[in-house]
Amino acid sequence: MAVQRGRGRGGVPNSPADAVTEPMPAVATNGTNGTPGRPVAGDVRERARAIPEAAVARLAVYLRVLSAMSEQGVGTISSEELSVAAGVNSAKLRKDLSYVGSYGTRGVGYEVSVLIEEIERILGLTRNQAIAVVGIGNLGHALANYGGFPSRGFPVVALFDVDEDLMGVPVGGILVNHIDEIGQVCASRDVSIGVICTPPPAAQAVCDRLVSGGVRCILNFAPVVLQVPDDVEVRKVDLAVEMQILSFHVARRADEVALGRDGRDKTLNGSDVPGVDGVVVRR
Amino acid sequence: MAVQRGRGRGGVPNSPADAVTEPMPAVATNGTNGTPGRPVAGDVRERARAIPEAAVARLAVYLRVLSAMSEQGVGTISSEELSVAAGVNSAKLRKDLSYVGSYGTRGVGYEVSVLIEEIERILGLTRNQAIAVVGIGNLGHALANYGGFPSRGFPVVALFDVDEDLMGVPVGGILVNHIDEIGQVCASRDVSIGVICTPPPAAQAVCDRLVSGGVRCILNFAPVVLQVPDDVEVRKVDLAVEMQILSFHVARRADEVALGRDGRDKTLNGSDVPGVDGVVVRR
DNA sequence: GCGACTTTGTGCATGCGTTCACAAATGGAT
DNA sequence: ATCCATTTGTGAACGCATGCACAAAGTCGC
Numbered sequence: 001m002a003v004q005r006g007r008g009r010g011g012v013p014n015s016p017a018d019a020v021t022e023p024m025p026a027v028a029t030n031g032t033n034g035t036p037g038r039p040v041a042g043d044v045r046e047r048a049r050a051i052p053e054a055a056v057a058r059l060a061v062y063l064r065v066l067s068a069m070s071e072q073g074v075g076t077i078s079s080e081e082l083s084v085a086a087g088v089n090s091a092k093l094r095k096d097l098s099y100v101g102s103y104g105t106r107g108v109g110y111e112v113s114v115l116i117e118e119i120e121r122i123l124g125l126t127r128n129q130a131i132a133v134v135g136i137g138n139l140g141h142a143l144a145n146y147g148g149f150p151s152r153g154f155p156v157v158a159l160f161d162v163d164e165d166l167m168g169v170p171v172g173g174i175l176v177n178h179i180d181e182i183g184q185v186c187a188s189r190d191v192s193i194g195v196i197c198t199p200p201p202a203a204q205a206v207c208d209r210l211v212s213g214g215v216r217c218i219l220n221f222a223p224v225v226l227q228v229p230d231d232v233e234v235r236k237v238d239l240a241v242e243m244q245i246l247s248f249h250v251a252r253r254a255d256e257v258a259l260g261r262d263g264r265d266k267t268l269n270g271s272d273v274p275g276v277d278g279v280v281v282r283r
Numbered sequence: 284m285a286v287q288r289g290r291g292r293g294g295v296p297n298s299p300a301d302a303v304t305e306p307m308p309a310v311a312t313n314g315t316n317g318t319p320g321r322p323v324a325g326d327v328r329e330r331a332r333a334i335p336e337a338a339v340a341r342l343a344v345y346l347r348v349l350s351a352m353s354e355q356g357v358g359t360i361s362s363e364e365l366s367v368a369a370g371v372n373s374a375k376l377r378k379d380l381s382y383v384g385s386y387g388t389r390g391v392g393y394e395v396s397v398l399i400e401e402i403e404r405i406l407g408l409t410r411n412q413a414i415a416v417v418g419i420g421n422l423g424h425a426l427a428n429y430g431g432f433p434s435r436g437f438p439v440v441a442l443f444d445v446d447e448d449l450m451g452v453p454v455g456g457i458l459v460n461h462i463d464e465i466g467q468v469c470a471s472r473d474v475s476i477g478v479i480c481t482p483p484p485a486a487q488a489v490c491d492r493l494v495s496g497g498v499r500c501i502l503n504f505a506p507v508v509l510q511v512p513d514d515v516e517v518r519k520v521d522l523a524v525e526m527q528i529l530s531f532h533v534a535r536r537a538d539e540v541a542l543g544r545d546g547r548d549k550t551l552n553g554s555d556v557p558g559v560d561g562v563v564v565r566r
Numbered sequence: 567g568c569g570a571c572t573t574t575g576t577g578c579a580t581g582c583g584t585t586c587a588c589a590a591a592t593g594g595a596t
Numbered sequence: 597a598t599c600c601a602t603t604t605g606t607g608a609a610c611g612c613a614t615g616c617a618c619a620a621a622g623t624c625g626c
Contacts, residue, residue: 050535052613053528060527064506078573087508091576091615098575106574106621123527124534131526138428142421148506148523154530193529216536217529223347223431225370233532235525240431242518243414244343244406245336246476246500247437249516251407252333253499335583361603374585381605389604390592 051099051122058096061086063119070112078109125153132158132191132215134206135198136166136176139221143195144172157189162202179206186213195219196226207234334382334405341379344369346402353395361392408436415441415474415498417489418481419449419459422504426478427455440472445485462489469496478502479509490517 051059065085069077079097083090097104100118104110120126131154133143143149144156159176161167166176177185179202186194194210196203196218203222210218211232220226220236228234334342348368352360362380366373380387383401387393403409414437416426426432427442442459444450449459460468462485469477477493479486479501486505493501494515503509503519511517 051531054613056528056531057524060524061508061521063527064523079575080573085508089615091617092613094573094575095614102575104574105623107572107623109573122531122534124530124537125527129526129530129533138425139422142425143522145421146522149526152523152526154523154526192533193526217533219525219529225344225368231536233529235529237520237522237525238344239426239429239520240347240435240437241340241343242502242520243412243432243435243437243476244346244408245339246502246516246518247407247412248334248339248405250412250475250500251405253514254407337583362605363603372585374587375583377603377605378584385605387604388592389590390594390602392603 055096055099056123058086058088058092059100059119059123061088062093062096063116063123066112066116066119070116074112076109076111077115079104082110128153128155129192130155130157130190131193131195132156132160132182132186132189132210133195133197134160134179134182134210135196135202135222136161136163136171137197137199140197141171143197144174154193158185158191160185160206179209182206182209183213186210186215191215193217193219195221197221200224338379338382339406341369341371341375342383342402342406344371345376345379346399346406349395349399349402353399357395359392359394360398362387365393411436411438412475413438413440413473414476414478415439415443415465415469415472415493416478416480417443417462417465417493418479418485418505419444419446419454420480420482423480424454426480427457437476441468441474443468443489462492465489465492466496469493469498474498476500476502478504480504483507 062082065082066077069082069085079090079094083093086093094104097110097115100122103114103118131149133140133156136144136159140159140161144159149156156172156174159171159174160179160182161176162179167178169176185191191210191213192215194207194213194215194217196206196210198206200222203220203224204226207218207220207226207228211228216232218226218228218232218234220234221239223238223240226234226236345365348365349360352368362373362377366376369376377387380393380398383398383405386397386401414432416423416439419427419442423442423444427439432439439455439457442454442457443462443465444459445462450461452459468474474493474496475498477490477498477500479489479493481489483505486503486507487509490501490503490509490511494511499514500516501509501511501518503517504522506521506523509517509519
């Protein structure tokens with residue numbers, strides 16, 4: 001399969017799993033997105049998931065805001081200020097921070113530097129997480145050159161593709177290797193996160209190679225539901241899904257207006273021949 | 284993926300995904316509000332949010348799977364089969380489909396073509412949603428050329444950037460316009476979804492222009508919390524956040540191993556001097 | 567040192583989403 | 597025509613996340 005840009009249409013679209021939320025995604029959600037794209041997991045082990053996934057995602061946002069604050073010379077910040085900057089409820093923010101620990105001073109607020117340090121510790125950002133990008137098409141190129149990764153502790157250390165013309169070509173400073181070398185290269189370069197940007201048909205195979213190379217965390221941009229061992233974490237970003245969610249809101253809004261601003265009325269099931277479009281609004 | 288507002292997927296982040304989360308305002312929560320939550324305070328409308336955001340995200344996934352099935356000539360499918368293909372619980376899948384309506388046949392399953400039609404109707408995919416991409420950098424280029432959009436009813440009809448060298452240059456078949464023209468061009472080309480791929484500092488200004496151009500739905504790739512009117516829907520995809528969430532899992536896993544596979548013990552608050560790293564695992 | 571003020575941290579209630587479990591509905595076989 | 601096997605659709609239980617409201621804790625000024 002040609003792992004390369006373009007991505008033939010008419011292909012076989014597949015399925016991801018929610019983000020959100022979880023997304024996520026973007027996720028699943030989306031969840032939504034975020035999108036904890038992974039089937040149950042129902043073992044006995046009962047992971048006492050210390051920090052809610054949703055909180056973890058927000059912590060990352062707080063961290064960015066805090067970094068910006070820090071650069072501006074802000075030394076202390078209250079939950080109220082930080083929550084506004086991050087676009088969340090202040091109570092939620094405090095609760096999120098409480099998962100990290102009690103590092104605030106009542107009557108004063110939080111010391112920015114301390115908070116940054118602690119959140120980074122929780123998120124495992126104290127040490128660099130090497131990442132590998134597979135599928136050097138449009139998106140892969142963009143990610144390989146994306147400055148946001150290395151500057152935040154995620155150095156791109158490996159690139160892979162099937163296109164022979166790309167072998168040995170430097171992209172964003174890294175030479176492209178063949179996907180057959182994924183396992184070996186990832187293991188030797190200690191890759192902890194793999195990013196899949198291949199066409200859908202190639203995604204699962206690539207995923208398997210990454211896993212065999214010791215990669216336990218995967219960020220998947222291919223619209224496919226990946227099958228992985230229980231100990232591998234997959235997050236999915238599905239652009240088409242994101243667009244469709246927005247599309248849903250456009251449609252919903254249109255209906256609202258059409259129905260006169262208060263779509264109430266249960267047409268549940270009774271209707272066929274929707275004529276134009278009658279999105280059933282449940283009550 | 285991190286999604287903000289809309290979704291779910293993750294409150295601020297996303298989850299996408301993920302983690303699907305609740306819609307949150309970018310509106311500053313000031314103390315004077317007696318408005319509970321944020322759902323539409325002022326008016327009476329009280330939108331009985333027909334379909335949970337998380338379900339919407341999954342419907343998009345089902346749609347993709349169904350399309351694939353259809354192309355393979357599958358005419359009928361049971362909730363069990365579909366749920367496996369989509370990577371979700373079958374009960375959840377049935378409930379999701381029930382939001383759309385009752386189009387299944389007990390003892391048999393669902394007719395693929397009917398399901399596709401109905402889901403497309405709900406998601407507002409019966410008519411094309413024109414999209415505009417702002418910020419033609421690496422990511423913008425990738426999106427402009429991304430085949431997954433037009434083929435799914437999301438034609439890219441406008442591109443914008445500030446770089447003079449890009450003006451009039453065709454990218455993916457569309458000529459690039461200057462961001463000052465956003466309002467006018469979006470209005471005339473009837474853009475319903477705007478995609479922001481600009482550097483963080485430019486995001487808010489671009490967002491404002493899109494809104495003034497009549498765009499009510501925005502997909503934001505810039506790591507910034509956008510401020511928008513209540514009637515504008517924003518979804519956020521934050522790659523750095525996605526990476527950090529994965530990083531968190533890497534770290535958690537490492538701790539687990541270090542603690543002997545079942546980190547239980549609430550050191551909540553009592554600890555300082557974490558020595559190395561002691562992610563508190565709550566119970 | 568004391569009192570007033572500010573802000574954190576969290577118990578609790580609420581609401582949403584997930585999952586279970588089963589009655590209802592349908593096709594096919596006898 | 598009736599029974600059996602199958603699968604949908606959904607009421608209800610459960611669990612997690614959100615948001616509120618307040619006591620605890622600490623600062624500042626006098």
